Structure formats: C-alpha cells, structure tokens
Amino acid sequence: MSEYKVILKTISIISLLGLIFAVSLSITFEKSNPLIEQNKIEFKTKLLNEILDGIDYDNDLVNTYISVKPNELLKNKTKTNAYLAKKNNILQAVLIESIAPDGYSGDITILTAIKSNDEIIGSRIIDHKETPGLGDYIDQKKSTWIFNFNGMSLNNRADPDWRVKKDQGTFDYKAGATITPRAVINSVKNTLLFYKENKELFND
Amino acid sequence: MIKEQIKDGLWKQNAGLVQLLGLCPTLAVTVNITNGVALGVATIFVMMLSNISISPIRNYVPESARVPIFILVIAGLVTIVDLSINALSKPLYDALGIFIPLIVTNCIVLARVEAFASKNSTLPSLYDGFFMGLGLTFVLIILGAVREIVGNGTLFQNVHFLIGDKYEFLTIQLFDSSDGFLLAALPPGAFIALSALILFLNLVNQKR
Numbered sequence: 353m354s355e356y357k358v359i360l361k362t363i364s365i366i367s368l369l370g371l372i373f374a375v376s377l378s379i380t381f382e383k384s385n386p387l388i389e390q391n392k393i394e395f396k397t398k399l400l401n402e403i404l405d406g407i408d409y410d411n412d413l414v415n416t417y418i419s420v421k422p423n424e425l426l427k428n429k430t431k432t433n434a435y436l437a438k439k440n441n442i443l444q445a446v447l448i449e450s451i452a453p454d455g456y457s458g459d460i461t462i463l464t465a466i467k468s469n470d471e472i473i474g475s476r477i478i479d480h481k482e483t484p485g486l487g488d489y490i491d492q493k494k495s496t497w498i499f500n501f502n503g504m505s506l507n508n509r510a511d512p513d514w515r516v517k518k519d520q521g522t523f524d525y526k527a528g529a530t531i532t533p534r535a536v537i538n539s540v541k542n543t544l545l546f547y548k549e550n551k552e553l554f555n556d
Numbered sequence: 557m558i559k560e561q562i563k564d565g566l567w568k569q570n571a572g573l574v575q576l577l578g579l580c581p582t583l584a585v586t587v588n589i590t591n592g593v594a595l596g597v598a599t600i601f602v603m604m605l606s607n608i609s610i611s612p613i614r615n616y617v618p619e620s621a622r623v624p625i626f627i628l629v630i631a632g633l634v635t636i637v638d639l640s641i642n643a644l645s646k647p648l649y650d651a652l653g654i655f656i657p658l659i660v661t662n663c664i665v666l667a668r669v670e671a672f673a674s675k676n677s678t679l680p681s682l683y684d685g686f687f688m689g690l691g692l693t694f695v696l697i698i699l700g701a702v703r704e705i706v707g708n709g710t711l712f713q714n715v716h717f718l719i720g721d722k723y724e725f726l727t728i729q730l731f732d733s734s735d736g737f738l739l740a741a742l743p744p745g746a747f748i749a750l751s752a753l754i755l756f757l758n759l760v761n762q763k764r
Contacts, residue, residue, distance in 0.1 A: 361618060365621070366621055369628055373628060373632035377636065380635075380639050383643070384639040384640060384642065385643075388639070391646040394646075395646060486741055486742065493714075528738050
C-alpha cells in the first residue's frame with residue numbers, strides 16, 4: 353500500500369468511528385435528557401419541601417420564583433431563581449441560592465430558606481467539591497453541621513457568632529478543614545444581608 | 557484460557573498493585589469502601605465494554621492511529637454510561653458522580669485495550685476486562701477499608717448511597733471519628749497504604 357492509501361484509510365476509519373459515536377451519543381442524550389431534567393425537578397421539589405419543614409404554604413413552589421441578578425452578596429455568576437413560599441398569597445418564606453467561592457476547592461452552592469421575620473429556617477448544600485472525608489462535613493448527607501444555621505438571624509446573633517470556634521465563634525469545625533465552614537458561614541450570612549437589603553424584591 | 561485471565565487479573569498482573577496503572581482515581585477516590593466498590597464496579601463495566609468493542613475491529617485499526625481510536629471509543633462509551641446512570645438512577649449518579657467521567661482518564665482501561673483486546677478475540681477480551689477490573693476493585697476495597705478505619709473510625713460509611721437509605725444501619729462506627737488519623741483520609745495516606753499492599757504482594761511472591 354502506498355503512503356497515501358494508508359493515510360486515507362486511517363482518516364476514513366477515524367471519521368467513521370467518530371460518526372458512529374457522535375450518532376450514538378446524540379441518541380443517548382436525546383433519550384436520557386428528559387429523564388435527567390425530570391430527575392432534577394423532582395430532586396429540587398424534594399429539597400425545597402424538606403428545607404421548608406414546618407412552614408405552611410399552598411403554592412406551587414417550583415414555579416413561583418423571582419430572578420436574582422448576579423450580585424456581590426450572593427456571588428452568583430448568572431441569574432438564579434429565588435423561590436417564594438406563600439399561604440393565601442401571603443409570603444411565608446423565601447429560598448435563596450448563594451455561592452461560596454472561597455471554599456477549599458471550587459464553588460459551594462448553598463440554598464437558604466428565610467422566614468419573613470428574617471430568621472433562617474434552614475440551609476442546605478446543593479453542590480460542592482470539597483475533599484471527601486475532610487471538608488465535606490458541611491454536606492447534609494455527611495453530617496448535621498449545616499443544621500447549625502436553623503433559627504439563626506442577624507438580629508438574634510451578634511457578629512462574632514458567625515464564625516467557627518477556632519475564630520472565637522460558635523460553629524463547630526473539623527481540625528484541618530476550617531476554610532470550608534468559614535466560606536459557608538460567610539455565604540449564609542451574606543444571604544441574610546441580601547434578603548434584608550432587598551425585601552421589596554420579594555414582596556410584590 | 558479463562559484461567560489465565562483470572563490469574564493475571566487478580567494477582568500476577570493486578571492493575572493496582574503490579575501494573576500500577578490508574579493510580580489517580582485509585583488514590584483519590586478510596587476514602588471509604590463504598591467509593592471503592594462504586595468506582596470498581598463502574599470500571600469493570602467500562603473495561604468489559606471497551607474490550608469487546610475494540611476486539612472485533614482490531615484488524616481494521618491502523619497501527620499509527622490506534623491510540624486516538626481507542627480513546628475515542630473509551631470516551632464515547634464512558635459518556636454513554638454516564639448519561640444512562642444519570643437518567644436511570646439519580647441517587648446512584650449522585651454517589652458516583654465525579655468518578656464515572658474519571659474512568660476515561662484511568663490508564664488501565666486504555667492499557668488493557670492496547671495490550672490485550674487489540675491482539676485477542678472477543679471472548680477472552682471480555683474475560684480480561686472483567687478480571688482486570690475485578691482485581692482493581694479488590695485493591696480499591698482494601699484501600700478504602702484501611703483508610704476508612706484508620707482515618708475515620710468507620711466501616712461501610714455512606715453505603716446507603718449505593719443500595720438505598722434503609723441500609724444506613726450497615727455503617728459501623730468503630731471509634732469516634734475525631735480520634736481518626738487524618739493522614740489516612742488524605743491522598744498521602746492512600747500512597748502509604750498502597751505501598752504496604754504492594755509490599756505484601758511482593759513478599760508473598762518472593763516466598764513462593
């Protein structure tokens with residue numbers, strides 16, 4: 353075989369295989385994507401319901417939201433949805449997503465539910481890439497640490513309380529992993545600040 | 557023929573301890589047994605798939621372009637597996653999450669395609685993929701167990717992510733996790749545990 357024939361053969365085989373996999377990938381994507389999206393919505397509904405434990409609301413939560421522009425407090429890079437829980441059309445609680453960019457590795461996405469009296473109902477970690485077995489105790493699936501926020505507000509807690517014990521605060525931490533909780537605490541606190549400063553946004 | 561693949565995969569050519577391939581996911585993921593099993597099973601699956609995809613077309617793959625072709629096939633298969641698990645079982649996907657795409661970067665998959673599937677017929681290639689993966693899985697489980705016990709004082713931590721919430725009771729707390737030896741939970745601890753395993757394997761081989 354001449355050199356050109358070999359090159360031609362190589363190119364056509366790679367292209368053929370590329371085509372086969374492009375087609376099978378797109379078929380898999382088309383088939384799986386609706387299911388994946390549905391899973392996401394179910395997961396979100398479950399999470400929203402769980403975090404609003406004890407709050408009475410009667411609206412379709414997943415579809416009642418306002419769009420929040422990127423801002424300094426929430427550190428969101430794109431528009432995010434803030435969900436509104438209402439009873440007889442009166443606002444009971446808001447669910448705000450925030451990002452802690454200063455964790456140990458990558459962004460930590462947090463969802464915080466706030467009552468209309470500025471008190472935290474609860475916070476949950478939606479997504480993080482902290483070290484497994486070390487910084488990941490902030491995750492509700494790994495430990496109860498995140499429940500420390502329940503009931504806290506800017507009014508009932510002084511500034512020094514919003515710190516880990518190592519920094520003379522009230523939050524537990526795990527030796528060797530203090531960067532992660534610091535980032536989360538800061539972000540949740542900023543979420544409360546954001547709510548306080550932007551109440552008119554939620555009350556229309 | 558199959559005996560040879562069993563022996564090679566589990567002991568003589570063990571992916572984790574002898575060939576020392578795919579160390580990146582091996583060391584990073586094995587914080588506990590659950591992770592080890594999850595990554596191991598996913599790897600077995602991908603290795604079987606990639607071996608039986610390459611073996612039938614081995615005579616048509618040009619020598620000079622074989623590596624890009626192998627990578628193309630492996631990456632394509634892993635992506636399909638990744639999407640399918642995400643669609644079929646979200647809890648399992650959340651537990652395995654980052655590990656599945658990581659399989660593409662696991663050299664052992666490419667190494668077996670290159671060293672075995674591209675030179676042998678389909679059935680032996682299937683066996684090879686399975687037992688090589690199984691050998692790696694055993695290493696992952698032992699590493700996970702050691703690091704979990706020493707680092708965190710637990711066994712079967714997070715096992716309910718894999719088999720359902722009602723099995724959460726399987727997690728055993730041996731001692732308080734704050735007394736754990738932090739190094740074991742970190743990647744250097746994985747290196748040390750792995751070297752101990754290699755030492756053990758070489759000792760046994762020497763005695764023979």
